[in-house]
Amino acid sequence: MADRSLRGTGLGAKSFEDEAGVEFAARQEVGYDCPRQHHFTMVFSAEADIPALWECPRCGGESLRSDGERPEAKEEKPVRTHWDMLRERRSIAELEELLAERLTLLRAGELGSTAFTRSARPSKKTA
Structure with a gap:
């Protein structure tokens, strides 16, 4: 038992190196x-x-x-809405033409919600 030279020291808890000759970073x-x-x-x-x-x-x-230096102001982009992205792809004239086509189809009954198309179908119930 007397052969243990590290008895009573926590391994890894203490460093036996000194700071002599060590040059720290600026x-x-x-x-x-x-x-x-x-x-x-x-x-x-x-x-x-x-x-x-x-x-x-x-x-x-x-x-x-404390020396008074202020952060640089970052340039913020305005929020792009759905309308802004749509206007990048289509002109007002194209949008009016598409609206007129869709309204014509809707009034003719070719377009509509699923509720309208379900009520138009005959029921498949068998008695």
């Missing part, structure tokens, strides 16, 4: 200010692109950088 601290008057700093690599917005660790609000 870092920078960036401060952020929350709208609720919270101030905090984050550490980033010197080569990293620093975000203008960061989530506040206390309240979860969007915090801006």
Whole structure:
């Protein structure tokens, strides 16, 4: 039992290496200010692109950088409706022509809901 040199140490829990001779990567601290008057700093690599917005660790609000850099406004596309997509494919004259054709078919009884076509069929009940 006396041959165990690691007795009493948790394997993997402790590192026996020291930091002598280790060169750490260059870092920078960036401060952020929350709208609720919270101030905090984050550490980033010197080569990293620093975000203008960061989530506040206390309240979860969007915090801006303390140095005053504002995020770039993203260009938002307007919402495309069904009508907008239809107008990309057809002109108003084509749509009016299609409407007239469909109304003619509907009035002639060739188009309609399934309720109309079911009532027109004879029933198949046998007594």
